[in-house]
Amino acid sequence: MTIIGVYNIKGGVGKTATAVNLSYLSAKAGLRTLLWDLDPQGASTFYFRVKPKIKGPKKLARGERDAGEAIKATDYEGLDLLPADFSFRNLDLLLEDQKKPAGRLRKLIKPLEDEYDRIYLDCPPSISLVSENVFLASSALVVPIIPTTLSLRTLGQITEFLAGRELGEMPVWPLLSMADRRKRMHMAVLEHPPANAFETVIPYASDVERMGEYLQPVAEFSAAGPAAQAYQALWQELEHRLALAIT
Amino acid sequence: MTPDDLIRTLAERWAVQEVPGRKVEGVYFDTFDWRLYREGLALFVGREGGEQVWSLMERQSGRILAVCRNDGEPGMASSLPEPMGSRLGPLMEMRRLLPQVPVAGDLRLFSLLNEDGKTVLRLECQESPANLPPLVRILPLRGYEDEALALEQRLREEGAREVCPLDEALAALGRRGGDYSSKLNFALQPHERADLAAKHILLHLLGTIEANVEGVCNDTDSEFLHDLRVAVRRTRSALTQMKAVFEAGAVERYKAEFAWLGQVTGPARDWDVFLLKFEDYSANLPSGFREALAPFHRYLEQHQASDYRLLADHLRSGRFRSLLQEWRGFLESQPSAATTPANAGLSVKEVASARIHKMYRRVMREGRAIGDESPAAELHELRKSCKKLRYLMEFFQSLYPAGRIGGLIKALKTLLDKLGDHQDLQVQAGKLEAMAGEMRRSRAGTQTLLAMGMLIGELSQRQRAERVHFSAAFAQFSQERNRELFRELFRSNKEEVSG
Numbered sequence: 001m002t003i004i005g006v007y008n009i010k011g012g013v014g015k016t017a018t019a020v021n022l023s024y025l026s027a028k029a030g031l032r033t034l035l036w037d038l039d040p041q042g043a044s045t046f047y048f049r050v051k052p053k054i055k056g057p058k059k060l061a062r063g064e065r066d067a068g069e070a071i072k073a074t075d076y077e078g079l080d081l082l083p084a085d086f087s088f089r090n091l092d093l094l095l096e097d098q099k100k101p102a103g104r105l106r107k108l109i110k111p112l113e114d115e116y117d118r119i120y121l122d123c124p125p126s127i128s129l130v131s132e133n134v135f136l137a138s139s140a141l142v143v144p145i146i147p148t149t150l151s152l153r154t155l156g157q158i159t160e161f162l163a164g165r166e167l168g169e170m171p172v173w174p175l176l177s178m179a180d181r182r183k184r185m186h187m188a189v190l191e192h193p194p195a196n197a198f199e200t201v202i203p204y205a206s207d208v209e210r211m212g213e214y215l216q217p218v219a220e221f222s223a224a225g226p227a228a229q230a231y232q233a234l235w236q237e238l239e240h241r242l243a244l245a246i247t
Numbered sequence: 248m249t250p251d252d253l254i255r256t257l258a259e260r261w262a263v264q265e266v267p268g269r270k271v272e273g274v275y276f277d278t279f280d281w282r283l284y285r286e287g288l289a290l291f292v293g294r295e296g297g298e299q300v301w302s303l304m305e306r307q308s309g310r311i312l313a314v315c316r317n318d319g320e321p322g323m324a325s326s327l328p329e330p331m332g333s334r335l336g337p338l339m340e341m342r343r344l345l346p347q348v349p350v351a352g353d354l355r356l357f358s359l360l361n362e363d364g365k366t367v368l369r370l371e372c373q374e375s376p377a378n379l380p381p382l383v384r385i386l387p388l389r390g391y392e393d394e395a396l397a398l399e400q401r402l403r404e405e406g407a408r409e410v411c412p413l414d415e416a417l418a419a420l421g422r423r424g425g426d427y428s429s430k431l432n433f434a435l436q437p438h439e440r441a442d443l444a445a446k447h448i449l450l451h452l453l454g455t456i457e458a459n460v461e462g463v464c465n466d467t468d469s470e471f472l473h474d475l476r477v478a479v480r481r482t483r484s485a486l487t488q489m490k491a492v493f494e495a496g497a498v499e500r501y502k503a504e505f506a507w508l509g510q511v512t513g514p515a516r517d518w519d520v521f522l523l524k525f526e527d528y529s530a531n532l533p534s535g536f537r538e539a540l541a542p543f544h545r546y547l548e549q550h551q552a553s554d555y556r557l558l559a560d561h562l563r564s565g566r567f568r569s570l571l572q573e574w575r576g577f578l579e580s581q582p583s584a585a586t587t588p589a590n591a592g593l594s595v596k597e598v599a600s601a602r603i604h605k606m607y608r609r610v611m612r613e614g615r616a617i618g619d620e621s622p623a624a625e626l627h628e629l630r631k632s633c634k635k636l637r638y639l640m641e642f643f644q645s646l647y648p649a650g651r652i653g654g655l656i657k658a659l660k661t662l663l664d665k666l667g668d669h670q671d672l673q674v675q676a677g678k679l680e681a682m683a684g685e686m687r688r689s690r691a692g693t694q695t696l697l698a699m700g701m702l703i704g705e706l707s708q709r710q711r712a713e714r715v716h717f718s719a720a721f722a723q724f725s726q727e728r729n730r731e732l733f734r735e736l737f738r739s740n741k742e743e744v745s746g
């Protein structure tokens with residue numbers, strides 16, 4: 001089982017769009033795939049039309065359920081979803097788990113090892129205990145960034161942060177996302193991409209925005225569009241890199 | 248109701264979308280005597296995208312218990328892919344999986360969506376013949392188990408059948424699952440004429456013989472010959488025991504012919520028994536010697552194969568074919584009123600009780616006479632009498648209260664098993680010695696001959712151990728309660744039934 005964290009400190013950079021489309025393509029290719037919505041906002045949960053269970057906080061007995069019981073099948077064969085409400089309940093506990101708070105996510109994933117070939121983590125923005133958990137659990141980190149100089153700085157912050165953590169060999173792969181070739185600054189970054197960035201670039205495309213209307217991954221309603229094509233290429237490049245990096 | 252009608256009613260609760268269906272093509276496999284079916288299982292082997300897929304299901308619900316992909320031919324338990332081998336092996340024992348029911352057809356697939364437009368269930372639907380409600384299978388989705396329960400409830404209300412596709416396919420062929428069994432299960436009426444009841448029983452046995460011929464000729468598995476031989480022995484026993492209900496001339500002729508059949512099927516069965524017991528017999532040998540037995544195992548296989556070929560020739564011979572044909576003609580003919588034999592017109596229960604009681608007395612007499620020093624031949628005679636008694640009781644079981652005769656048959660079977668083990672061991676130890684001699688002459692290796700010597704020792708030792716158990720086993724069988732039951736059930740006041 002390989003765990004792919006889709007992460008950035010910054011919000012609104014295309015993390016959820018990337019996680020949803022990649023996990024969908026992974027399942028289509030026959031890999032048993034789980035998408036774990038770690039963001040209490042529940043954006044990817046929403047894209048799969050799964051309603052988060054909203055119960056009064058008193059009813060939430062802590063840690064009573066393990067991840068396996070909360071998993072929902074999506075409409076796509078081979079793709080399951082662990083909805084935001086589960087994370088919402090269980091990630092709060094991270095802060096209280098005195099001993100090894102950063103290892104909690106890894107522990108929750110452990111029992112799912114035999115069930116899935118790929119687990120994609122859709123992360124909330126910010127650096128927090130949640131992100132530390134993600135770093136510890138992930139086999140590789142995909143970091144979507146908008147091609148601007150400011151974004152490059154956040155990328156620098158992430159690598160710095162990780163360098164201080166002794167995370168061993170975990171690769172960190174920047175992904176240029178929402179790239180708009182009409183913008184000079186974007187073009188400049190595209191010409192000199194950051195180290196280890198994917199060759200595939202996700203263009204700025206209205207199809208991605210329309211995912212919110214269709215409530216489907218882009219390939220379901222616009223397979224020939226530039227966004228669907230780019231995600232397909234990205235998924236292949238990612239699998240290729242995983243095969244080389246993790247064995 | 249058609250699938251479309253069903254979908255219309257489901258649309259009240261779910262939004263229903265038809266998605267591209269698929270073709271089903273494959274075969275249900277089972278042993279000749281339906282061992283999986285009887286355990287509530289069904290094994291479907293079909294093709295999916297160029298691969299052969301094995302699905303083991305619960306027969307009633309169609310729920311999948313195990314799946315594997317393997318291009319091998321379904322056959323004997325030892326050759327099955329995992330996890331089928333370990334799951335089915337204990338059920339199949341020595342039987343081979345055979346293609347029982349071929350299936351080909353179209354499956355329609357539906358997605359059921361909730362109010363958010365989310366798929367919460369899938370449904371497989373198969374149009375069924377004869378205007379019956381369609382066959383459906385619920386494919387639940389993880390995390391939506393409640394919806395699956397709601398659908399199950401709904402389907403029950405609509406009268407849709409969650410029927411096993413295997414049963415359906417069988418029905419379409421005009422067959423029923425479990426339509427072969429070597430077990431006897433007659434429903435006789437006490438006042439039926441004895442000759443008609445006897446013919447009914449014998450016809451059934453003839454059916455069993457016929458059903459097994461092909462499997463013997465192809466050496467499909469050892470159980471075909473076993474069942475065939477049991478049916479022949481039962482036939483001979485019935486002919487002898489009930490000879491007074493038929494014309495004497497006919498009885499003598501058929502008895503002789505079935506004796507011939509028993510005799511020509513013997514050698515092949517002997518090899519089968521050896522091969523079946525091979526592992527058990529050699530289990531106690533030191534491992535080096537077990538390996539040295541390999542040439543002996545090959546020797547057994549070669550002889551088994553050649554005796555099967557000889558047997559197949561017998562079973563394809565004109566003599567055998569006309570025996571079955573004439574025998575069927577005899578059993579299906581109406582009894583002629585003019586030459587009615589002594590007991591033909593008696594009620595079946597009178598004849599049955601008299602015969603059983605007489606045979607029971609013989610068993611008791613022979614059993615009591617056997618002591619620790621009695622020769623093995625006496626045990627052999629007792630075994631034959633016990634078998635005859637058992638056959639009689641099984642033939643006429645339905646004429647007596649099930650609980651009581653059932654217990655007696657069981658007690659008798661326990662005794663028979665003891666006697667059987669003893670005798671088999673003796674016969675096989677003898678044969679083994681002869682075979683060792685033959686292998687020595689054909690220059691088998693010293694190790695092999697040594698290992699065979701050990702095997703003979705092992706069998707003799709087991710035989711002695713069995714002998715010690717005999718008196719206890721017979722005491723168990725002839726306990727007061729059983730004796731009373733035998734008297735109560737079978738002793739009749741009329742003694743005019745001739746034997």
Ligand SMILES: Nc1ncnc2c1ncn2[C@@H]1O[C@H](COP(=O)(O)OP(=O)(O)OP(=O)(O)O)[C@@H](O)[C@H]1O
Pocket residue numbers: 010011012013014015016017018039043123124125177178179202203204205206208209210212227
């Ligand atoms: N390639 C793209 N082209 C056009 N719009 C995009 C693209 N990628 C994402 N968007 C849009 O940008 C918005 C933010 O995207 P997304 O939710 O994927 O980002 P995020 O990093 O997960 O955000 P958050 O940090 O809030 O979770 C969404 O409205 C999405 O439709």
Ligand SMILES: [Mg+2]
Pocket residue numbers: 015016017039043122123124
């Ligand atoms: Mg997001």
